[in-house]
Amino acid sequence: MTTPESAPRTLLERVSPPEVAQRPAARDGLEWRPLSAADLPALERLVAACERIDDPPYRTTAAELSETLFEGESRDPGRNTITAVAPDGSLVAYGRVRVLPGDEGMVRAFLGGGVHPDRRRQGLGREILRWQTDRARQMLADAGRDTPLRIATYVDDGMTDHAQLLAGAGFAPLRYYTDMRRDLALPVPAPTALEGSLVVEPWTAELDESIRVAHNEAFADHWGSEPQTPETWREGTPTSLRSGASS
Incomplete structure (x- = not known):
């Protein structure tokens, strides 16, 4: 028996x-x-300016921005994105919020965005983050799921401005990831022979769905992992790899 307090x-x-x-x-x-999709050229310039200063281990293309913000059934840019437009039409800051459609054990709202380096420390980041967390709370409530809930984002090494902004709003690191990189100028060694019936094959469009299913099975008990839907799986596959697989 429970009391109102418990x-x-x-x-x-x-x-x-x-x-x-x-x-x-x-x-x-x-x-x-x-x-809106019409903002893609200006948004690409804004993101490129941010990445030149923050120096994450990747660079974001217009195609990736389009896919992240405007493509797919779970997108709603009219409600889940925001941008600050200067008088000359340039974008100086933006933010987005998304609840992943495949989450089961925990429903997560992910935040993303950036402020042009020339406009930082003017309060724009705090204003966007305030809007993002409010919108994320609305979206988590709309999901209607009686599961653990989380508002989350990713911060790469070098994004000190972003890390300070999040810390000031009460966010704290929960987990760390390591990206491994390789000098592409070096020769690629031949795959090691595998025993039994296993073979190493190139990633192809025909194998893609089977790989997604195998991934979900392999990570079913992994900390913080949620099932990948076909939509979220496609987003996690580099555009260049998908292009190569379908050619």
Whole structure:
């Protein structure tokens, strides 16, 4: 028997979603609005400027931005993205929120975005993060799942501005990942022969779905792992690899 004090909190009590995810107030001639596919060229320039300073171990293409923000059934850029537009039409900051459609054991809302290096330390990042967390709480409530919930993002080494922004808002590191890289100028050794009936083959479009299913089985008990749907699996496969597999 439970008392009111010990009764489990409802989903709405846990998430505390605001009625409205309020956009930042207009200032300095900036217009705040959702992103659209027409913004891709300007967004690519903004992201490239951020990546030149933050220096993550990758560079993001326009095709990847389009896929991340505008393609797929689970996208809703009109509600789940925001950008600050300067008087000259350039984008100086943006943010996005997404709840992954395949989550089962834990529903996660992932945040992403950036502020142009020339406009940092002006409060734009804090305003975007405030909107993102409000929108994430709404989306987690809308998911209607009585499971653990999480608002999360990724920070690469070198993104000190982003890390400081998140820490100031109460976020804390939960897990660390290591990306391994290789000098592509070096020769590629031949695959080691495998015993039994196993063979090493190139990744192909025909094998892709079987690989996704095998991945989900292999990571079923892995910490923090959730099933990959065909949509999220496609997003996690580099565009260049998919192009090579389908050619």
